Amino acid sequence: MQDLLELAVSATASGCIYGLIALAYLLMIRPTGIINFAVGEWAMVAAFGGFILLTNYEWSYPLGMATVVAFMFLVGWATERIAVRPLVEKGAPLLAPILALLGVLVVTREIISVSFPPDPLPVPFPFGIGRLELGPVGGSYQSFFIIALTLAVFAGAWLFFEKTLWGKSFEAVALNRRAAALMGINLSRVTALSFAGGAGAAGLAGLLVSPNISAHYLMGVPLAIQGFTALVIGGVGRVEGALLGGLLLAFAEQFIARYAPIPSGYTQGVPLLFLMIFLLVRPTGLLRAKA
Amino acid sequence: MRKLLAGLALAALAVNCHAQQTIKIGVITDRVGVSKPYSEPATEGVVFGANEINAKGGVLGRKIELLIEDDQSRPDISAALARKLVDQGAVFILSVSLSPATQQQQTVTMEAKTPQMTPMNSADYLTTQLDNPYFWQTGPLGSTQIATLLAHARSKNFKRVALITDNSELGQAIAKAFKGTLEKAGIQIVAEEVVARGATTAMPQMQKMRAANPEAMFLAGVLTAENVLIFRAYKELGVKFPIHSSYNLSVPIYETVAKGLVDGITFVDAYDPDKPEVKAFVAAYKKGTGKDPQNLHGYGYDGINLVADAIRRAGSTDKEKIREAMQQTNYAGVMGAKGMKYRFPEGKRAGFDPNGMVVRVYEKDRQGRVLHVGQK
Numbered sequence: 330m331q332d333l334l335e336l337a338v339s340a341t342a343s344g345c346i347y348g349l350i351a352l353a354y355l356l357m358i359r360p361t362g363i364i365n366f367a368v369g370e371w372a373m374v375a376a377f378g379g380f381i382l383l384t385n386y387e388w389s390y391p392l393g394m395a396t397v398v399a400f401m402f403l404v405g406w407a408t409e410r411i412a413v414r415p416l417v418e419k420g421a422p423l424l425a426p427i428l429a430l431l432g433v434l435v436v437t438r439e440i441i442s443v444s445f446p447p448d449p450l451p452v453p454f455p456f457g458i459g460r461l462e463l464g465p466v467g468g469s470y471q472s473f474f475i476i477a478l479t480l481a482v483f484a485g486a487w488l489f490f491e492k493t494l495w496g497k498s499f500e501a502v503a504l505n506r507r508a509a510a511l512m513g514i515n516l517s518r519v520t521a522l523s524f525a526g527g528a529g530a531a532g533l534a535g536l537l538v539s540p541n542i543s544a545h546y547l548m549g550v551p552l553a554i555q556g557f558t559a560l561v562i563g564g565v566g567r568v569e570g571a572l573l574g575g576l577l578l579a580f581a582e583q584f585i586a587r588y589a590p591i592p593s594g595y596t597q598g599v600p601l602l603f604l605m606i607f608l609l610v611r612p613t614g615l616l617r618a619k620a
Numbered sequence: 621m622r623k624l625l626a627g628l629a630l631a632a633l634a635v636n637c638h639a640q641q642t643i644k645i646g647v648i649t650d651r652v653g654v655s656k657p658y659s660e661p662a663t664e665g666v667v668f669g670a671n672e673i674n675a676k677g678g679v680l681g682r683k684i685e686l687l688i689e690d691d692q693s694r695p696d697i698s699a700a701l702a703r704k705l706v707d708q709g710a711v712f713i714l715s716v717s718l719s720p721a722t723q724q725q726q727t728v729t730m731e732a733k734t735p736q737m738t739p740m741n742s743a744d745y746l747t748t749q750l751d752n753p754y755f756w757q758t759g760p761l762g763s764t765q766i767a768t769l770l771a772h773a774r775s776k777n778f779k780r781v782a783l784i785t786d787n788s789e790l791g792q793a794i795a796k797a798f799k800g801t802l803e804k805a806g807i808q809i810v811a812e813e814v815v816a817r818g819a820t821t822a823m824p825q826m827q828k829m830r831a832a833n834p835e836a837m838f839l840a841g842v843l844t845a846e847n848v849l850i851f852r853a854y855k856e857l858g859v860k861f862p863i864h865s866s867y868n869l870s871v872p873i874y875e876t877v878a879k880g881l882v883d884g885i886t887f888v889d890a891y892d893p894d895k896p897e898v899k900a901f902v903a904a905y906k907k908g909t910g911k912d913p914q915n916l917h918g919y920g921y922d923g924i925n926l927v928a929d930a931i932r933r934a935g936s937t938d939k940e941k942i943r944e945a946m947q948q949t950n951y952a953g954v955m956g957a958k959g960m961k962y963r964f965p966e967g968k969r970a971g972f973d974p975n976g977m978v979v980r981v982y983e984k985d986r987q988g989r990v991l992h993v994g995q996k
Contacts, residue, residue: 332827335857339823346820439652447656448873449845458880460856469856538820541852543845543877547654551818579820587824597787597816 331465332587338468338476340583341576345479348575349534350556351563352486353527355571358560360502360523362423363413365430369553370437371528372535375401376544377441379452379536390455397536398529405528408433409521417520434549442546449543452536475537479572482533486568499523531556558604564614573615578603642685643678643937645670645927646705648725650717653693657844657871658916662716662740663688665913665920668905669928679928680935693718702728702736710734711937712927716920719743726752735930735942739923740916742867747969754943758926758962759919760890760955760972764995765867766797768977769838769888772992773864774805778836782811782829782861784850785840794866795840802838810834815846822846826853829861839865839885844873851881862886872914875985882982889980890955890972891915892990901954915955922953926962957993 353368378397382388388396412429456470490496501509502519510516534552542548555578563574578600586596607614647666650659670684678684687705691698698721705713706728713729715722715738722738723746729736730752738746740759747757773781781802785795795812802809811832813825829837841847847868854863862884869887892898901921905913913921926949931937934945949971952961956976964971975994980987 332831336823336827339821343820442652442656447660448871449848449877451877451879458855541849542820543848545845548818548845555818555820583821583824587827593812593814593825593828594787594792597814 331467334466335468336583336587337580338466338472340579342468342472342475343583344559344576344579345475345572346534346538346552346575347555347559347578348563348572349479349482349530349537350552351559351571351575352483352568353529353531353534354556354560355565355568356486356523356527356530358565360499360506360519361413361426363426363430364557365427365524365527366553366557367408367430367434367437368527368531368556369549369551370434370441371401371404371531371549372538372552373441373544373546373549374404374437375532375535376452376539376548377445377450378532379539380445380450380544383453384451390453394455394536398532401528401532402525404532405525406521408528409524413520413524414517438546438549445546447546449545452539452544454540471537471540478533478537482530483568483572490568495522555600558600560614561604561607561612562614564616566613567616570614570616577615641682643680643682643931644685644687644708644710645924646702646708646710646713647686647688648691648698648701648705648713648715648717648721649688650693650721651690653691653717655693655718655721657873658740659693659716661914661916662920662923664909665917665922666714666716666924667920668908668913668917669921669924672904672908673924673928679931680937684924684928691717691721693721695720695724698722699724699728701725702734703732706732706734711939711942712736712931714739714920714923714927716740716923719746722746723749726750726755729754733943734939735927735946737923737927737946739926740919753947753969754939756946756949756964756969756971758922758955758971760867760977761970761974762794762797764972764974764977765888766794766801767974767995768992769864769866769979770798770801770805771995772886772888772979773836773838775992776836778807780808780810780832780834782813782832782834782837783809783840784813784815784825784829784837786843786846787814787816788841788843791840791842794842798838798840798866815841815850817843817846819846819849822849822853823856826850826857826859830857830859834861836862836864839863839869842866842868844868844871844877847874848878848881851878851885855881869982870915870980870987872987874982875987879985883984884982886979886981886991887987888977889915889987890977891918892957892978893987894990895954895958897952897954918954922955922962925953926951957990 357365375397382393412433413426416425454471459470498514559574559578563570585599649663650656670686674683689701691701702725713736719741722741735754737756742759742762744761744763785791811829815822865887867888870889930946934941947964957978960973960976962971978990979992980990
C-alpha cells in the first residue's frame, strides 16, 4: 500500500510535466493548427537557463524561475515572428511553418550543444532533497512542488480561456479564423501570444523537471514525444484535456512498469501503444471541444 | 622586381619545406553526437599530448600536426572522413568517436594501408571482425570491464542480486554480458529492470528492486541522466543494498550532477590516481591548460603518445614501417593499473592488459581509492 501511494505521487508529478508540455502544444495548435515539435527544445532551453541562473550565478529560486519563464515568453514570441509569421503572410500551406519549426528544433539543439559542455548539468531543487509526508501519502518535495505549480498554471489557463475577453478571442480564432478576423480580432496578435504562452508552459515544464533529469542537450525529444502522446490522449479541444492526458500517460507508464508481469524492457512500448490506440479509436482524444 | 620575385619564391619554398616537415596525424572525433561527452575530453587529451611532444622537439625532429575531423559518431560519415584524412597525407589516424563509426573507418584504412588506432573504444569486435593489420585498439575491452567488476563482486559471495540498465544499445549489451557472467557464477538475478531514455523517474523500477530484496544491485546503464534518476530513487526510497556499477561511473561528471547520491558506489575504471604516470600527467596537464584532467583525457594522451612512440621506433613516417613498429609496442601510459603496459602479443591488436583494470569506490562525492585490481 505504501508503495502504491508513493508511486501515485511520483506518477502525478511526471504526469504534470507531460501535461505542461501538452498544454504548450495545445496553446499553439488551437488558434493556428500548427503542431510545434520544438516544445521539447524549449523545455531544454529553460533547463539550461535554470543551470545558468540557479547553479552558476546562484540566484534565488523565485527570481531565477521568473526570469527564465519571462525569457521563454520572449523566445516563443520571437520564434513566431521569425519562423511562422513570414510563411503565414505569404500564404504558405500549413505544412510550411510546421517544417520551419522542425528546423527551429534542430537549430536550438545545436546551439545548446556547442555552447555548453556535453555532460548533463545539475539544476538545484528549490526546496532541496527531502521527503514530505501528508498522512499516508509521501513523496519528494520536488514532486509536490511540481504538482502544486502545475495545478496553478492549469487553473490560470482555464480561467483565462473561460472568463476573460482575451481568452474568448483565442477560442474564437480556434473555432473559425476567418470569422474571428471579420469580427475585428487581431489574428497575428493571437498567434504571437499563443506561441509566447506555449514557450512559457514548455519552459516551466523543463525547469521543473530539470533538477531530476539534469539539463542536457538530448533531453528535448523525449519530452516532446511524451507531451504529444498526452495531448493525443486528452484531446486538443480543452485545456483540462492536456492535464488529464498527461496524468493518464504517466500512471500507465509507471504502474505498468511496477506491477505488470512483463519484462521491464517492454514497458517502454506502452506509451506508444496508447498513442496508436487513441489515434485509431478516438482521434479527438478523451475530452471533446465545446460546440 | 626580379629580386622580389626570387625572394617570394624562396619564401614560398621555405613555407613548403616547413609544411613538409610536420607529421600529419588524423583525429576523428565527435563534437555533436551521442559520444560527445567521451570524445571531447579524449580529443583534448590528444591535443595536449601533441603540444607536449612538439614542445620537446617533436618526433624525428619534426612537429606533429593534428588534422581533426568530426564524424558525429555516424558510421555513414566516418569512412568518408577517414578517406579525406588519408588524402591529406595523414600517416596515422586516431579514432575517438563511437565504436561503430571507428569500425566503418577501417574499410578505408585497410584499403589505404594507413595505420589507425582507437585509444578509447571498448567494443570487443573492433579487432576481431575484420582482419585489418593496420588497426589497433588500446581501450579496455567491454569483456574486461565486466570480468574485473565481477571478480570484485565474487569476493563478496553474493547469492541474489538485481540488475538495472537503460535502453541504449550499449546499456543493453553490458546488461546482457553482466547477466551471462552472473548466471555462470551461479548467482541468482532476482530483479531485472530497464529505465528508458527520457524517463522522468526510476521510482517504479526501484520499488520493484526493493520488493525483490537483493544483496546487491549491478548497474549496467550508460546514460548519465537516467543513471542519476536511478540514484535519486535509490536515495528517496532509502534502500541499502550496495551498488556495483559498470565503467560508465568512471566518468567524473557524476561528481557534480549526482552530488550527494553516489557515496559508496563501486565502479570499474582504468585509472588509478595513485599511479606515478597519472600523477605526472595530472600535474603537467594542470600546468599546461589550467584545468584538471579527467580519466577520459588520459585515453587521448596515451593515444597520441603511443603513435609518437611507434613513429620514433620506426625511424621514418613510412606507413608500413610504422605498422611494424606499432605491433611491437611495449609502453606504460596513464591508463591502466600500476605497472600495466600496452602490448600487442602474438599478433593481437587489442592492447589493453586484461588484468589492467581496477575497481574504485566513490568517497562522498569524489572518485576515491582502488579496492581491487584485475580479474583474479
